Amino acid sequence: MMESPYPDGHYDPMLDAENILEPERDILKLDDEPYDTELTFENEKADPMKGENNSALGDEEEQDEIELSPGGVLDEETIARGLSNLGRSATGDYQVYLDVTIPGFSLTDISLLVEYEHLQKVEIPYNDISDLSPLGKLKHLLILDASHNNIDTLLDFEPPKNLQVVNLSWNKIKEMKDLSAHKSLRKLVLDNNEIASISGLDKCKRLKHLSLSHNNIKKIGGIEELPIQHLNLSNNDIRMIENLQSLKQLREINLSGNSIRSLAGLDNNALLMSVDLEDNEVIDIVEINHIKEAKHLRELNLLRNPIQELPDYRLSILFRIRRLTSLDRRLVKENEKVAAVNMFNPPMEVVAARDHIMHVVYSFLQPSRVWDSTLPNIETPYPMLVLVGPQGSGKKDLAMKLVDEFGDYFGYGTSHTTRRARPDEVAGKDYYFVSLEKFEMDIKMGQFIQTYQYNENWYGLQMESIETVAREGLACVVHMELEGVLTLKNTYLEPRYVLILPLNNEDHERRLRERGIYTEEQIAHTLKRASMYINHNQEHPGFFDMMICSDDISEAYRQIRRLVMDYLGVSATTPASTAAPYTITDTREATEAFQTPFGAVPGMGGVGSVGGVGGVGGVGGPASSNQMGARTWSKPSIPDSLSQRGTTRVGSGAPVSRGIVEEESIKRRHSAAKDVVSGYVPPLYEQLLTSYPKTAPQSVDQQVGLGDDAVLQSSSARALSAPLGEQQQTNVTSATGTTTRGGQQHQTPRGAVGAGGVGMGVGGVGAGIRPLSADSSSSDASSSTNLSDLDSATELQQGGKGRGKGGGKGAGGAHTPNATNNAGNTGAAAAGSRGLLPTEKVNPLELIDEQGYSSANSRSRGVVQAVHPRPLSAHRPDSAARPGSDRHTVLPPIQNVA
Numbered sequence: 060m061m062e063s064p065y066p067d068g069h070y071d072p073m074l075d076a077e078n079i080l081e082p083e084r085d086i087l088k089l090d091d092e093p094y095d096t097e098l099t100f101e102n103e104k105a106d107p108m109k110g111e112n113n114s115a116l117g118d119e120e121e122q123d124e125i126e127l128s129p130g131g132v133l134d135e136e137t138i139a140r141g142l143s144n145l146g147r148s149a150t151g152d153y154q155v156y157l158d159v160t161i162p163g164f165s166l167t168d169i170s171l172l173v174e175y176e177h178l179q180k181v182e183i184p185y186n187d188i189s190d191l192s193p194l195g196k197l198k199h200l201l202i203l204d205a206s207h208n209n210i211d212t213l214l215d216f217e218p219p220k221n222l223q224v225v226n227l228s229w230n231k232i233k234e235m236k237d238l239s240a241h242k243s244l245r246k247l248v249l250d251n252n253e254i255a256s257i258s259g260l261d262k263c264k265r266l267k268h269l270s271l272s273h274n275n276i277k278k279i280g281g282i283e284e285l286p287i288q289h290l291n292l293s294n295n296d297i298r299m300i301e302n303l304q305s306l307k308q309l310r311e312i313n314l315s316g317n318s319i320r321s322l323a324g325l326d327n328n329a330l331l332m333s334v335d336l337e338d339n340e341v342i343d344i345v346e347i348n349h350i351k352e353a354k355h356l357r358e359l360n361l362l363r364n365p366i367q368e369l370p371d372y373r374l375s376i377l378f379r380i381r382r383l384t385s386l387d388r389r390l391v392k393e394n395e396k397v398a399a400v401n402m403f404n405p406p407m408e409v410v411a412a413r414d415h416i417m418h419v420v421y422s423f424l425q426p427s428r429v430w431d432s433t434l435p436n437i438e439t440p441y442p443m444l445v446l447v448g449p450q451g452s453g454k455k456d457l458a459m460k461l462v463d464e465f466g467d468y469f470g471y472g473t474s475h476t477t478r479r480a481r482p483d484e485v486a487g488k489d490y491y492f493v494s495l496e497k498f499e500m501d502i503k504m505g506q507f508i509q510t511y512q513y514n515e516n517w518y519g520l521q522m523e524s525i526e527t528v529a530r531e532g533l534a535c536v537v538h539m540e541l542e543g544v545l546t547l548k549n550t551y552l553e554p555r556y557v558l559i560l561p562l563n564n565e566d567h568e569r570r571l572r573e574r575g576i577y578t579e580e581q582i583a584h585t586l587k588r589a590s591m592y593i594n595h596n597q598e599h600p601g602f603f604d605m606m607i608c609s610d611d612i613s614e615a616y617r618q619i620r621r622l623v624m625d626y627l628g629v630s631a632t633t634p635a636s637t638a639a640p641y642t643i644t645d646t647r648e649a650t651e652a653f654q655t656p657f658g659a660v661p662g663m664g665g666v667g668s669v670g671g672v673g674g675v676g677g678v679g680g681p682a683s684s685n686q687m688g689a690r691t692w693s694k695p696s697i698p699d700s701l702s703q704r705g706t707t708r709v710g711s712g713a714p715v716s717r718g719i720v721e722e723e724s725i726k727r728r729h730s731a732a733k734d735v736v737s738g739y740v741p742p743l744y745e746q747l748l749t750s751y752p753k754t755a756p757q758s759v760d761q762q763v764g765l766g767d768d769a770v771l772q773s774s775s776a777r778a779l780s781a782p783l784g785e786q787q788q789t790n791v792t793s794a795t796g797t798t799t800r801g802g803q804q805h806q807t808p809r810g811a812v813g814a815g816g817v818g819m820g821v822g823g824v825g826a827g828i829r830p831l832s833a834d835s836s837s838s839d840a841s842s843s844t845n846l847s848d849l850d851s852a853t854e855l856q857q858g859g860k861g862r863g864k865g866g867g868k869g870a871g872g873a874h875t876p877n878a879t880n881n882a883g884n885t886g887a888a889a890a891g892s893r894g895l896l897p898t899e900k901v902n903p904l905e906l907i908d909e910q911g912y913s914s915a916n917s918r919s920r921g922v923v924q925a926v927h928p929r930p931l932s933a934h935r936p937d938s939a940a941r942p943g944s945d946r947h948t949v950l951p952p953i954q955n956v957a
């Protein structure tokens with residue numbers, strides 16, 4: 060048998076025919092040369108051992124007997140076996156073999172080839188050839204592969220007219236020589252030689268592919284004027300990338316195995332698609348910026364570079380060059396790209412979500428509190444107003460001014476910040492100015508509801524800041540940047556968001572400059588953010604409830620003032636322009652007004668929390684309910700669309716469809732009622748498992764169980780609770796910390812506990828049912844007051860406060876001396892302070908009439924309305940879409956900026 064044409068271990072993939080020649084195929088065809096050759100080194104085809112392409116093959120036995128090219132001198136027989144590709148000669152006159160492939164015959168003398176002048180492709184690798192001069196006679200030669208020979212001089216033969224592809228790798232060439240005569244050269248492969256510098260190629264104006272891997276090249280050069288697309292200078296001794304700026308066509312560069320530290324020098328190669336820098340000394344991530352602009356870059360290899368040691372190396376690269384499809388020879392996955400963006404430039408939503416998660420997690424780690432005045436309530440969210448806008452929009456001033464004027468209704472939610480106080484700012488009023496350490500500590504203590512870093516300073520709103528305002532029975536006004544809002548939107552709070560936006564860029568800039576405290580960079584940043592607000596507003600309709608232009612700050616205040624008054628349902632006696640504090644003409648009006656629009660005074664400080672607490676108590680069970688409820692401000696996991704869909708009633712208008720939450724709540728009430736009727740008391744573990752949404756009744760008239768009888772006694776403390784006689788059949792939790800149940804008194808360290816909670820946990824949804832008991836207890840009803848007894852808005856607020864605390868105690872067990880004050884105003888409050896659950900004596904089966912109305916509600920509403928008429932949302936059709944919107948007016952929909 061003949062020896063293999065490709066000895067083991069010597070085959071170089073760089074010489075793979077497809078790899079080298081495929082790109083040329085089209086080019087050659089374009090040239091319309093008179094041949095029909097496939098410009099590939101298809102070794103199989105050329106393999107003399109394989110029959111079909113060897114035109115001169117005889118039978119196998121015969122082959123074995125013949126010694127081919129003895130002494131390394133090419134003979135007829137060897138040529139005959141190596142010929143292939145029968146086609147038309149370049150002159151068009153003959154049918155001839157166009158290709159010859161004679162690998163691995165230890166040839167030293169190829170003189171005989173001169174007689175085959177029509178050959179267009181000569182492949183003579185793996186021989187011992189040192190003299191290629193016979194090839195000078197092959198005028199039509201297009202492709203030459205003489206790799207793995209002993210050639211020491213580059214193309215040392217009379218240049219064929221059209222030589223296009225040359226592979227002389229694995230030879231002994233020490234230097235390049237002038238190749239001006241080879242004008243058609245398109246591909247030159249000189250790997251594994253001993254070449255020290257690139258030269259002689261200036262005139263090869265068609266050279267697109269140059270490979271000089273494994274040589275001794277120290278400097279890139281000599282190719283500046285060439286249309287090179289593929290450059291392989293791997294495994295040389297190159298230290299810097301240079302002289303490539305002019306290679307505008309460069310698509311692929313392989314510089315692996317050198318000593319390159321910087322990618323500088325690749326900045327101008329806009330068409331780059333692949334950069335291989337494996338095994339170099341690239342150490343700095345910023346080097347990547349040099350190839351960042353290459354719009355077509357898809358493959359980058361930086362394996363075995365020190366840069367690999369950088370933390371998050373892969374994601375940093377992918378973040379910098381997002382179009383990569385392969386990095387370090389590994390395909391890039393979509394999730395890696397997303398992770399990269401989320402790591403280095405997270406979208407606002409991601410920042411907000413992370414911020415929220417962080418604060419929720421930290422808050423979980425803290426001892427739980429359940430008496431927050433702002434606990435979630437599907438019906439009546441704690442009323443809050445958030446002024447949002449870019450720095451310098453004047454939102455803080457507007458917020459302050461609102462609080463000044465409407466101090467009876469609004470309190471300012473003071474944020475914390477790590478920035479320095481300005482001369483005109485008061486600590487504890489404008490901000491709580493704290494050190495970074497303190498700020499971080501507070502984060503870890505779970506104090507913050509949201510934080511945001513702006514201009515290198517941290518800002519954050521603590522739950523306590525809101526609570527401080529809420530405890531006063533006031534709605535809370537805060538201001539913040541957009542990112543803060545995104546975090547806030549993850550919480551259960553449902554503020555109204557008013558965008559305060561300076562639309563005139565110059566005015567905005569002037570205002571910022573006048574402050575004299577910002578750097579140019581900060582001003583530019585703020586102005587850029589102003590347009591971001593505009594975009595956000597346009598792209599997220601409904602995100603903000605309202606937009607107010609703050610170019611003219613007095614006008615902005617007039618607008619927001621009008622909005623707030625509309626919201627509150629109050630009328631002004633003095634125009635805003637006088638800037639006089641707003642006064643309400645008559646206290647009664649104030650009382651009504653305040654209660655009306657939010658429906659909220661109780662919801663703010665008192666009842667809202669009571670119901671919530673009751674719910675938590677229900678979950679947590681008695682005696683330690685304040686330890687059981689987790690304190691977090693995350694939004695309930697009910698999607699907005701669900702939780703907000705089901706407004707049962709729209710004022711006095713037609714009912715709208717109930718949402719899933721409400722439906723579920725009704726079902727639970729029905730089932731709880733059935734249990735009561737059948738005498739079934741759920742065991743504690745079941746109560747724990749059936750954790751109901753922790754909603755709270757919004758106000759008196761929302762309390763179930765306040766039947767006509769009760770309401771008619773409105774002049775007494777019992778007016779809004781169950782009739783006395785029936786109360787005596789119930790378990791009673793007194794506000795003084797004594798729970799009477801089954802004839803026994805349970806004194807707990809924290810006072811009476813979990814009235815709402817004990818009530819089967821249903822108190823949380825405002826419809827708690829307690830199992831009847833034969834025992835009775837007196838209530839503290841006499842200390843309660845009635846709404847109608849209040850003669851000022853302030854008192855009303857205090858009532859709210861009192862109720863809040865009373866309710867909190869009733870459920871959570873905290874005790875305050877004034878708990879019983881005003882407690883009779885609501886069922887819930889009464890429960891906390893008088894020892895009665897607001898929901899006692901209710902037959903839930905009667906709660907819903909055929910129209911889906913709560914009969915108890917409609918009854919009590921009627922009575923309360925007589926005292927404190929409420930503008931119902933029927934007058935405000937736009938408000939119908941919101942839970943509780945039948946209770947209070949809703950800010951008008953947002954206006955589009957455009």
Ligand SMILES: Nc1ncnc2c1ncn2[C@@H]1O[C@H](COP(=O)(O)OP(=O)(O)OP(=O)(O)O)[C@@H](O)[C@H]1O
Binds near residue numbers: 449451455520542544
């Ligand atoms: N808790 C917070 N979360 C997010 N952003 C906040 C928070 N508190 C304040 N900010 C915002 O941080 C930005 C910088 O605060 P700074 O006190 O410097 O504002 P300002 O210059 O007074 O802004 P403006 O004049 O618009 O009120 C402001 O836009 C401010 O509203």
